[in-house]
Amino acid sequence: MRLAGFYAFAATVALLPALFPDNYFVVVVGASAGLNVILAVGLNLLMGYAGQISLGHAAFFGLGAYASAILTTRFGWPSLLALAAGLIAAGLLAWAFARPILRLRGHYLAMATLGFGVIVHVIMVQATGWTGGPDGLAGVPPLDLFGWEVSGDLQWYGVIMAAALLAVWLSLNLVDSPVGRALRAVHGSEFAAQMMGVDTARAKTQAFVVSALFAAFAGSLFAHQQAFVSPDSFDLTVSVELVTMVVLGGLASTFGAACGAIALTLLQQALVVFEDYEMLIHGALLMAVMIFLPQGLFVGLTQAARRLGSALVRSRPSVAA
Amino acid sequence: MKRWSNALAAVLLSLTGSGLAQAADPIKIGSFLTVTGPASFLGDPELKTLQMYVDDLNAQGGIKGSKIELIHYDTGGNAKDAVNFVKRLIKNDKVDLLIGGTTTGDTMAVIPDVEKEGIPFISLAGAVEIVEPVKKWVFKTPHSDRMAAAKIFEDLRKRGLSEIALITGDGGFDKSGRAQILKLAPDYGMTLVADEFYGNKDTDMTTQLTKIRSSGAQAIINFGLGQAPAIVTKNIKQLGIALPLYQSHGVASKTFIDLAGDAAEGVRLPAAALVVAEQLPDADPQKPILLAYKNQYEAKHGPVSTFGGHAYDGLLIAVEAIKRAGAADKAKLRDEIESTKGFIGTAGVFNMTPQDHMGLNLDAFKLVEIRKGAWKIVE
Structure with a gap:
């Protein structure tokens, strides 16, 4: 029953729109949450498992989005081909950058990825001829899945959630594979992993490329869903938000990352009603989670539930006696 | 909400x-x-x-x-x-x-x-x-930004100026304004002799303005929002460039005058009638x-x-x-x-x-x- 959690998650995702087919918080916020799940689960492979921080992840998200937007609007490519091109571009870029960047550690790695994100953002803003500049690129055609054009919020919810489930499933399997074990070894201690014969450079590169692919994939979907892309959807704030999702949910747990992504998306929507106090409450809640559940929302809560469960079991005989 | x-x-x-x-x-x-x-x-x-x-x-x-x-x-x-x-x-x-x-x-x-x-x-x-x-x-x-560009060009034509230098920032307003200026310039017989850029968070634009000074321009147009246009205006005064300066409607607020101080003297820009409401003739229905x-x-x-x-x-x-x-x-x-x-x-x-x-x-x-x-x- 390794995938029990996955099936439960899938059932919830499928059941919600059946119950509320035209509810904003299900189909629209749900779709945003789905995209964030893909991004967070991907980033978690790098951060949670391989233990490498990335503050530039929005760049890969943007790369996928702009690849789809530019190739479909300016060159009339079919959307799936553009999506594939975005994946290849992001994968190659991640691979090329991985070797020099992942030699760095700690703050230096954070700085390098931060710089990478900023550079990509500047290109989006400045290369007006290609990207439309700060005002963005409008008129991205709908996603065409072998003749079926995805349109409407409900259909998009379906497509994005299917993609999110695929991402979760891939991540769960990857983590339990030899590659995943190598990654966790790198996280534990890079030296120890090297001593055990793990090619740490290769493991880290793989994690970086895979998480970039996840992000680019989400980006392509995002571009088609919004029919519009602009640089502010891929700036530093977004990168930081992604890191927050992973940490909030619980590092080194696929469901933790997914849970963090959903929680943060919902939180932003829920707190809008507080207007000026929105950021204040937002910050306070994040601090509270980190203080009281340092392992993250998902991991912390499941552990607490387990502890409560075993406490109940232990207390039962004494009641009987 | x-x-x-x-x-x-x-x-x-x-x-x-x-x-x-x-x-x-x-x-x-x-x-x-x-x-x-x-x-x-x-x-x-x-x-x-x-x-x-x-x-x-x-x-x-x-x-x-x-x-x-x-x-x-x-x-x-x-x-x-x-x-x-x-x-x-x-x-x-x-x-x-x-x-x-x-x-x-x-x-x-x-x-x-x-x-x-x-x-x-x-x-x-x-x-x-x-x-x-x-x-x-x-x-x-x-x-629209096109109207702003047209209004500036109309005034330039009245003054008999046609060699212009453009300086813009990296914001959306700047980029789209620049595009309209480039598009309309030929219609008004304007030639662009310099096309300079700055970042909207820059604190000094003298390098770009020095280039403009040596470009032989007869007037400078700056299209931008916020602080940057005020800095451009000040830098022009500091460099002693005695060319007419045109700003966009993006700076039509008191803040711009406060920021640019003395240097704002003589700056022209297209603006909504709101900023000059008191000066309109009484017959004006607006x-x-x-x-x-x-x-x-x-x-x-x-x-x-x-x-x-x-x-x-x-x-x-x-x-x-x-x-x-x-x-x-x-x-x-x-x-x-x-x-x-x-x-x-x-x-x-x-x-x-x-x-x-x-x-x-x-x-x-x-x-x-x-x-x-x-x-x-x-x-």
């Missing part, structure tokens, strides 16, 4: 006891503005204006007995949030029309949803691409409206800016259309907005047509010069 108008309505009802007579469904106006973030100096007066006039209208009994409910979300200038909030306004709050989209980015991002859902939308953003080509459900009230808005805004919130005026125009155009068509039928409401004729707003006289969803002509802009720290209309 703003439920304050609701609360106000409830108080009024309980006071007058005429609840049953006024039980008509409220008219819901959805709004999404950039009240925080770098463009907040645009969105903040817009929101204050909307709130102020919705309160006023409700105090007068609403539109034909229906109260107005204003539901607002702050996008922070993030296009992704703008899209989500517009979906929320349409799906969840079930608003009758939309007024908002402070920046061109926010506006362009929500257009696909607006067009698909079929809901009237009055944008408060500048770029001409919002209404060109015409989109069925989308209107806008601010002057004058009483401008003064009324100005006085009411300044009594409550301090110095008026043209940006709040755009929200005033948008709201009142919508109100007039609702008076004629009601708010229940979105298609009818849209048709009535499109047939707005001779509406006098802060930006000028609006005459919308199926081909023109802005409805302003070049006369709506006044060319003003800064003299002794105040705006003066250039004759």
Whole structure:
């Protein structure tokens, strides 16, 4: 029953729109949450498992989005081909950058990825001829899945959630594979992993490329869903938000990352009603989670539930006696 | 979310006891503005204006007995949030029309949803691409950047100047303004001898201006928002460049004069009549409206800016259309907005047509010069 959690998650995702087919918080916020799940689960492979921080992840998200937007609007490519091109571009870029960047550690790695994100953002803003500049690129055609054009919020919810489930499933399997074990070894201690014969450079590169692919994939979907892309959807704030999702949910747990992504998306929507106090409450809640559940929302809560469960079991005989 | 108008309505009802007579469904106006973030100096007066006039209208009994409910979300200038909030306004709050989209980015991002859902939308953003080509459900009230470029070129031609140097920042407003200037220059017989750039957070533009000085330009045009144009203006004075300087309508606020200080003397720019309301001749039909808005805004919130005026125009155009068509039928409401004729707003006289969803002509802009720290209309 390794995938029990996955099936439960899938059932919830499928059941919600059946119950509320035209509810904003299900189909629209749900779709945003789905995209964030893909991004967070991907980033978690790098951060949670391989233990490498990335503050530039929005760049890969943007790369996928702009690849789809530019190739479909300016060159009339079919959307799936553009999506594939975005994946290849992001994968190659991640691979090329991985070797020099992942030699760095700690703050230096954070700085390098931060710089990478900023550079990509500047290109989006400045290369007006290609990207439309700060005002963005409008008129991205709908996603065409072998003749079926995805349109409407409900259909998009379906497509994005299917993609999110695929991402979760891939991540769960990857983590339990030899590659995943190598990654966790790198996280534990890079030296120890090297001593055990793990090619740490290769493991880290793989994690970086895979998480970039996840992000680019989400980006392509995002571009088609919004029919519009602009640089502010891929700036530093977004990168930081992604890191927050992973940490909030619980590092080194696929469901933790997914849970963090959903929680943060919902939180932003829920707190809008507080207007000026929105950021204040937002910050306070994040601090509270980190203080009281340092392992993250998902991991912390499941552990607490387990502890409560075993406490109940232990207390039962004494009641009987 | 703003439920304050609701609360106000409830108080009024309980006071007058005429609840049953006024039980008509409220008219819901959805709004999404950039009240925080770098463009907040645009969105903040817009929101204050909307709130102020919705309160006023409700105090007068609403539109034909229906109260107005204003539901607002702050996008922070993030296009992704703008899209989500517009979906929320349409799906969840079930608003009758939309007024908002402070920046061109926010506006362009929500257009696909607006067009698909079929809901009237009055944008408060500048770029001409919002209404060109015409989109069925989308209107806008601010002057376009193309009009600003045309107004500047008209004045240059009058002064017999044709060699111009352009300096712009890296924001959306700058880029789209630059594009319009490049596009229109040949029509007015202008040649661009320099085309310089800066980052909007830069604190010194002397390098670019030195290049402009040696380019043989007869005049300098700077298209930008916020602090950067003030720095450009100061740097020009510091370098002793004695060329006429033209700014865009983006700096038509008192803040610019305060920031640029003495260097602002002699700077010309196209601006909405709002900044020179007192100097208009009494016969000008726009004058009483401008003064009324100005006085009411300044009594409550301090110095008026043209940006709040755009929200005033948008709201009142919508109100007039609702008076004629009601708010229940979105298609009818849209048709009535499109047939707005001779509406006098802060930006000028609006005459919308199926081909023109802005409805302003070049006369709506006044060319003003800064003299002794105040705006003066250039004759």
